[in-house]
Amino acid sequence: MKPSVTPISSRDKILEVAEVLFARRGYAGVGLREVAEQAGLGKSSLFHHFKSKDALYGEVLGQVLGRIRAVLDPIVGSDVTPELRLEAWVDGLVDVLATYPCAARLLMRALVEDDPFGPELLEVNAAEQVLAGILEGIHGLLDDGVRQGVFRDMSIPHSVQTLIGATVYHFASGEFGENLLGQPLVSSDAVRRHKTELVRMLQHGLLA
Amino acid sequence: MKPSVTPISSRDKILEVAEVLFARRGYAGVGLREVAEQAGLGKSSLFHHFKSKDALYGEVLGQVLGRIRAVLDPIVGSDVTPELRLEAWVDGLVDVLATYPCAARLLMRALVEDDPFGPELLEVNAAEQVLAGILEGIHGLLDDGVRQGVFRDMSIPHSVQTLIGATVYHFASGEFGENLLGQPLVSSDAVRRHKTELVRMLQHGLLA
DNA sequence: GTCTATAGCTAGATAGAC
DNA sequence: GTCTATCTAGCTATAGAC
Structure with missing residues (x-):
């Protein structure tokens, strides 16, 4: 019998x-x-495995962004209406942020940095590329929707920002968010609720 | 003649x-x-003016939150429909975040911290109180709207989170946001656009 | 691949002269 | 109220033995 927990490398x-x-x-x-x-x-x-703190940070960030992209890429490439694709995009992003609770914070921290990704470094540039891919995906999705007349005319960059803020921030908000909600951010109830609120907001706003 | 620039204290x-x-x-x-x-x-x-780094940070945060609250409190207390109050709230928050470009980043960083405000410290607790007041204001505003039937039924805490994310994150996103928009975040054009997009999203969502 | 030892620097904070 | 000097502790990173 193999051990039930596979031993992982130091790296x-x-x-x-x-x-x-x-x-x-x-x-x-x-x-x-x-x-x-x-x-x-x-x-x-540590320095045997990563040549500097920056390199370690870059790999951590790239790994997290990679997980997110792996979920979102199939969705933006899928063959359904922009409306359904957007709903699936939000659904997928929320799921992956709830599954990896570090992801939202790491991403939010990176986005708020002066120089979003630190020094000109191989590992760091790789992470940047992954993020660029994610952005391209959601930009294209919104663009499709506008050109097909499914979405209203909008400033796509501003809407992308709003989407990021509404999803990533929420899961990055840690203790503050949990105090506000009165329950863990990643509890299945809170996740379901958040999806519902987001989708309703995106579809019909707040008005009755 | 007095000097045109008033000399300010070291503090x-x-x-x-x-x-x-x-x-x-x-x-x-x-x-x-x-x-x-x-x-x-x-x-x-520095240690003559502030007894520790924590205390300095707490005062900085409190000052910034105070500026924001000074703008938002009169709005949530005003005597118009919840719909107009929410519009004014977003308008006011965006204006103050655009006016003090540090505010959004400081606030976003604080919200994403583990322990939102650091140690049990006088200056820090004061800042927490100010934030609590801001939250109470927007919570009450949304609650009014729901009870009057102007806003649809919603999870108010989740909507508060979405509002914070959509406004604060945007102005905290620094270089990343500027690259996305292709212009400074606080340019009058970008600010106007962001307000429009937010209000439209809150009122009617993304659908055509 | 992991260790001890250490270099070289910076951090926050204090003491005490002026 | 500002300074110089100093303390202790932390930091990233490297050298070299095993």
């Missing part, structure tokens, strides 16, 4: 704990000592 | 530069050495 373990820590306290708020401790390694051993 | 100068730096790089990303330099003081002199 993956580092990525795993770094993801949690960067999400919780941001790039500058995390020291590699703590990452190493939680990964069960000496601090210096 | 105010410190708050001024700290606001910019905390907004740009977050609490952990800013060192007091840099704050002191930009304020034209030695590092130790």
